[in-house]
Amino acid sequence: MKTKIYEPNSALADFIKCYWTLESSLENTPKRNTIIPDGTMKLIFHYGDLYWHHPKDGKSFLQPRCFLIGQLTKPYIVEPVGETGTFVIRFKSNGFSPFTDIPIKEMENKPISLKKLFGDKGEKLEYDILNANNTDERIKIAETFLFALLKSKEVKDRIVNATIEVITKYKGQLSVNELSDRASLSRRILARKFSSNIGLSPKQLSKIVRLQASLKSLLDNENSNLTDLTYENEYFDQSHFIKDFKEFTGITPKEFYGEELKMSLIFDAKK
Known part of the structure; x- marks a missing residue:
């Protein structure tokens, strides 16, 4: 491959x-x-x-x-x-x-x-x-x-772009209230801007970014210790981590670890 x-x-x-x-x-x-x-x-x-x-x-x-x-x-x-x-x-x-x-x-x-x-x-x-x-x-x-x-389209929304950069920088670990405060917008207006520009809410994108950080940690460090991954990525506890993991992968972290993890990240370009 x-x-x-x-x-x-x-x-x-x-x-x-x-x-x-x-x-x-x-x-x-x-x-x-x-x-x-x-x-x-x-x-x-x-x-x-x-x-x-x-x-x-x-x-x-x-x-x-x-x-x-x-x-x-x-x-x-x-x-x-x-x-x-x-x-x-x-x-x-x-x-x-x-x-x-x-x-x-x-x-x-x-x-x-x-x-x-x-x-x-x-x-x-x-x-x-x-x-x-x-x-x-x-x-x-x-x-x-x-x-x-x-040439005939509007440029990207600067507020949305700046908020995405914050989400990425903090690996999806900030709350929606913190994101709204940084953007100086209400949660409702920020959510509306995200929906029209991205198709996801700030909370959804943050959850995805945080999970991607966890997956890359699994692949790069070959670390399958759920406790370490939970606290490294600032989940409330293991059940919170496992719940988000299953939502986006369909299976548990232990089931996903291995060749299927590597294939998934290859398909997402690992970048």
Whole structure:
């Protein structure tokens, strides 16, 4: 399995976290992969074979070849059909809102076709990227497309952007009241701004950021001690940590630890 991360053009760095590719044979890819929420939205282009999505509360379906995956608030289980070849544009938490007129909240936990997002221009983008010769060409095509869209859109909300930076800096450990005080806004207004720009509430994003910090600690330090993880990430207690963990992964920390954890973070680009 090969993954590679690419930096965006500096003019798009306020919106795009990174580009990344994943290539793997069917034999080298686990049969099912649990993708956990990470607070970002992604444009995904499968130039290899497709993936099944297995919702826990619905019927399995084959995902489109190219689509946007909205904000995840629960585990998202996928299964490869064959050889993986995937190009991903990973946006920052509020990075995609300037590129669409569709309410961000309506995209939650679902794949959205490029046709629905961008009309005929989306279909052309899909064709051009799938027929590009390499990743550098795909990035150039994507950035040309996004630059053109950005010219006619408003820039990101500065208050939301600053609050995201605070959430990230403190690894999701601040309360919503503390975030509201720092932003000099009421909880209701801050929540409304987050919903329209990110598709998540400040509390949801904080929980996701804190869990991601816990997962990276598991992977980087190979530490499965729940007590250490609980206090390191400032959860109230182990039951609080396990509750949040199960909400976003579908299983307990001990069940998730191991190869499935590594696969999940690979799919989230480990960045």
